[in-house]
Amino acid sequence: MSFREHHELHKRRFGRNLGVALVLVSFIVIVFGLTVVKVTRGDYEPENASIQRDQ
Amino acid sequence: MSDASINTQARASHGDAEFGDYFALLKPRVMSLVVFTAAVGLLAAPGSVHPFVAFCAILFIAVGGGASGALNMWYDADIDRLMKRTQSRPIPAGKVTEGEALAVGVALSGFAVVMLGLAANWVAAGLLAFTIFFYVVIYTMWLKRWTPQNIVIGGAAGAFPPMIGWAVVTGGISIESVLMFTLTFMWTPPHFWALCLFMKSDYKDAGVPMLHVTHGRRVTRNHILVYTLLLAVVAIGMAFTGVGGPIYLTTALILNGLFVAGAISIWRRDEEISEADGYKREKAFFALSLIYLFLHFGAILTEATLAPYGIGGW
Numbered sequence: 257m258s259f260r261e262h263h264e265l266h267k268r269r270f271g272r273n274l275g276v277a278l279v280l281v282s283f284i285v286i287v288f289g290l291t292v293v294k295v296t297r298g299d300y301e302p303e304n305a306s307i308q309r310d311q
Numbered sequence: 312m313s314d315a316s317i318n319t320q321a322r323a324s325h326g327d328a329e330f331g332d333y334f335a336l337l338k339p340r341v342m343s344l345v346v347f348t349a350a351v352g353l354l355a356a357p358g359s360v361h362p363f364v365a366f367c368a369i370l371f372i373a374v375g376g377g378a379s380g381a382l383n384m385w386y387d388a389d390i391d392r393l394m395k396r397t398q399s400r401p402i403p404a405g406k407v408t409e410g411e412a413l414a415v416g417v418a419l420s421g422f423a424v425v426m427l428g429l430a431a432n433w434v435a436a437g438l439l440a441f442t443i444f445f446y447v448v449i450y451t452m453w454l455k456r457w458t459p460q461n462i463v464i465g466g467a468a469g470a471f472p473p474m475i476g477w478a479v480v481t482g483g484i485s486i487e488s489v490l491m492f493t494l495t496f497m498w499t500p501p502h503f504w505a506l507c508l509f510m511k512s513d514y515k516d517a518g519v520p521m522l523h524v525t526h527g528r529r530v531t532r533n534h535i536l537v538y539t540l541l542l543a544v545v546a547i548g549m550a551f552t553g554v555g556g557p558i559y560l561t562t563a564l565i566l567n568g569l570f571v572a573g574a575i576s577i578w579r580r581d582e583e584i585s586e587a588d589g590y591k592r593e594k595a596f597f598a599l600s601l602i603y604l605f606l607h608f609g610a611i612l613t614e615a616t617l618a619p620y621g622i623g624g625w
Contacts, residue, residue, distance in 0.1 A: 265327055272330045274330070
């Protein structure tokens with residue numbers, strides 16, 4: 257039996273690797289999205305930042 | 312056939328699980344209830360959060376709930392092998408090892424709590440951490456194998472998600488969120504005990520001290536009735552709080568009327584009658600319990616959705 261032959265095992269491993277890849281990509285998208293939302297809303301600005309800007 | 316092929320087949324059946332097998336560790340059906348009740352808690356809360364933050368918060372609550380499911384499967388692998396209902400779970404089925412389930416559970420628990428804290432607030436994250444701790448340590452490791460009241464106190468773990476959803480928006484706890492918790496908390500015992508009445512051999516075989524195993528079926532039927540009556544008081548009383556309204560009140564009156572009638576029917580029956588018709592009433596009561604919780608939270612959601620148009624609420 258050749259090692260290159262496609263076994264059911266390879267299909268399972270491929271599916272698992274694909275699943276992990278999708279989870280990781282989703283995680284990146286979520287962290288990026290949360291960062292955009294929080295920065296846009298000014299969650300990370302110091303509390304007196306608006307006062308300083310007005311001055 | 313070469314040695315290589317033999318080794319390959321041996322590994323295929325042990326330790327080369329599919330992605331879906333790891334996903335099954337998270338108890339997707341339980342997770343769907345967690346997602347729904349947490350979403351209702353979040354949407355019914357006064358105030359608002361950014362829709363993307365809300366989506367992420369629900370996702371992290373679901374992952375946290377799933378992680379506690381994986382830890383439950385890790386700890387309960389020995390009794391899961393004995394019960395018909397749980398024999399097809401990934402560990403007893405030989406698809407995932409106990410160590411893998413532990414690793415998935417611990418990693419996802421930490422991930423979910425930290426991410427919820429960063430995305431929403433640390434009150435919500437703290438409640439999620441407590442929920443995981445309660446389900447895994449208090450319920451799975453301690454109460455489940457020790458007391459017939461396991462399901463009563465352990466039910467609290469499944470009741471926290473609406474409180475967490477509420478905390479995501481408000482950053483705190485209020486009477487409405489505690490009542491949403493109480494609704495699920497009081498619903499869990501009659502829901503599970505009805506299941507136990509017609510799945511009788513499973514828990515007995517595994518030596519889990521469920522009420523019907525330790526105190527008998529008559530006592531279990533009595534308990535179902537008492538908890539159903541207490542649940543009706545909580546469910547109808549909630550109609551007069553900030554999350555209630557005429558739609559919720561109507562839903563609660565109808566559903567609790569049916570639920571109490573079902574509990575009385577179970578209470579009036581004995582084993583002889585139940586066995587004769589294949590536990591028809593007990594099964595119907597269990598099916599109703601699923602709709603019961605879904606419709607109560609659905610009514611809360613409807614009230615919250617209609618409130619901005621001046622229709623929902625009092």
